[in-house]
Amino acid sequence: MKHTDAATRAGGARLVVRTEPTDELAPLIPRADPRHPLLWMRRGEGIVGLGEAVRIETSGPSRIADAAAAWTSLAALADVDDRVGLPGTGLVAFGAFAFADGSASTSVLVVPELVLGRRDGRAWVTRIALATGDSEATDAAASAALTLEIPEPAAKRRVPRVTFAPGAVPPEEYEAAVAEAVRRIDAGELAKVVLARQLVGELHEEDGLRATITRLAEDYPDTWVYAVDGLIGASPETLVRVDHGTVSARVLAGTTARGAGEASDRERAADLAASPKDLAEHALAVASAVKRLAPHTARLDASPEPFTLQLPNLWHLATDLKGTLGDGSSSLDLVQAVHPTAAVAGTPRRIALRTLAELEGFDRGRYAGPVGWIDGDGDGEWAIALRCAQVDGDGTVAAYAGCGIVHDSVPADELAETVMKFRPIVEAFGG
Known part of the structure; x- marks a missing residue:
């Protein structure tokens, strides 16, 4: 090697x-x-x-x-x-x-x-x-x-069990950080900041990752399921895709839980689509993505209105962007241009990054960073590393989830949203 x-x-x-x-x-x-x-x-x-x-x-x-x-x-x-x-x-x-x-x-x-x-x-x-x-x-x-044989499929194994506990920042400190972020937003320092939480656990079985990835793929088939250098997850958000001169992206911001029944579920989706808080948060994320992609495109179109994206455990507000590449940029060049998006950092970007670094209390590592692939022509598909965990060589598993904080965010509600966003990766490890 x-x-x-x-x-x-x-x-x-x-x-x-x-x-x-x-x-x-x-x-x-x-x-x-x-x-x-x-x-x-x-x-x-x-x-x-x-x-x-x-x-x-x-x-x-x-x-x-x-x-x-x-x-x-x-x-x-x-x-x-x-x-x-x-x-x-x-x-x-x-x-x-x-x-x-x-x-x-x-x-x-x-x-x-x-x-x-x-x-x-x-x-x-x-x-x-x-x-x-x-x-x-x-x-x-x-x-x-150049003569390597194609491996046969391995037998299905049970999902490994990892018991997660709060990482560097316990829940009550996360709520305090959200409250401080809201204070700074109300003081006019910034419009939005994304604050994340971390859960940590230990993986004892060396051959369990395939079963974990299978669980993610089965439970969340419409997401990008990925595994790169110990980072595994299922992301619903396309950071950027380049294919023979066509550029596309999917922006997600604004979240609510699924309803208990069909009528409740429809009501939750409708409430999300009409929520001033979530629509404002979403508009900031879309504006950020358009601003970063537009200089590289000859044309860039966005969905006329946000739509509700259904996942097994939650609803997102989503906007699709599609355009024509105008300057020959590779997919990694566009990743460089758009990362970090307002959906995972905040607005304005520079102040939001400084704020989250001050308030989060841990190194995000590759969480919310770009993950994907690139080919020899520069085309590729890249997502934002969400609903994910980093598995280190010593068996340590660190899972991450975050929320966009705006002026009317409620700390207890944001904490509950992180619990909901942790669910895919916690369940994929048998939780």
């Missing part, structure tokens, strides 16, 4: 990439590595990565730009033979980036040795090898990598 970092711009490494159609691969998740899963999927379609051909690590304020530059250099040297030509074929890397400039967590792009994919009823396998020799012919190691 070969490693590199952005500082060396992949060290002049040359990747040999071969994509070919294959027979049906469903289901994908049981073929993932149980200890180091690499996965991106929605509604049963997506990509799974196995092994590691190249790893790019970055950190600090320029982490996304550095990764984008390293990726462009790596992709330019790659020898790619793609006989399928769908999003996710050819050279791809899975990525996860830290939320904050000063985070202790590294940001990564991981190029697998083997990629298995399904989209639009077609399946493929991509084999990626690092050619270490100077000649055009691949060396023996690369040749061996």
Whole structure:
């Protein structure tokens, strides 16, 4: 397994990439590595990565730009033979980036040795090898990598049980932080800030992550289910998607719980769609996304009105953006432009980031950062890492959930909303 970092711009490494159609691969998740899963999927379609051909690590304020530059250099040297030509074929890397400039967590792009994919009823396998020799012919190691066998699906296992407890900030301190945020908003310092909570637990079973990801995919099929370098989750929010010059995004802000019955559920959705507080919070998030994407697009359209997005445990207010790329930016260039969004940071951005850093009481790591994949042409799909947990090598599991705080936020209600948002990942770990 070969490693590199952005500082060396992949060290002049040359990747040999071969994509070919294959027979049906469903289901994908049981073929993932149980200890180091690499996965991106929605509604049963997506990509799974196995092994590691190249790893790019970055950190600090320029982490996304550095990764984008390293990726462009790596992709330019790659020898790619793609006989399928769908999003996710050819050279791809899975990525996860830290939320904050000063985070202790590294940001990564991981190029697998083997990629298995399904989209639009077609399946493929991509084999990626690092050619270490100077000649055009691949060396023996690369040749061996290009003949890697497709793994058989593993037997289904029970979901591992993780008992979560409050992390650095207990519930009562979170409510106090919300109250302080409201005070600052009412004083005119900012319009919105997103405050998150953390739960921590311990994973004792080494092979349980596949079962956890399966649970997320089964319970939340309409979300982006992902696993990158120990970060796993199910995000409903598309940060940005680039596909042959088309740009799209989905903005979520404004939340309420599902109703107990059909009539109650419809009433909850209608109340959310008419809520001045939630509509104001949502409008700030949409305006932020449009402001950041517009300079890179020749055209950018938004849903005329927010719509209610139904998930198994809650309703969101949502707006879809779609446009045409105007400046040749890659998906990572757009990730750099839009992160962090108002939906996960606040407005104005600079003051909100300073405020959440002062009030949250912990390093978010990769929570609310960009997670997704990029291909050799710069196209890709990126979500915001929500409804997620980071599983470290020592078995520590840290789960995260946050809420947008505006002038009429009630601390107890925001705490209850975090409990609701924790539910997908807590249940996925047997809670």
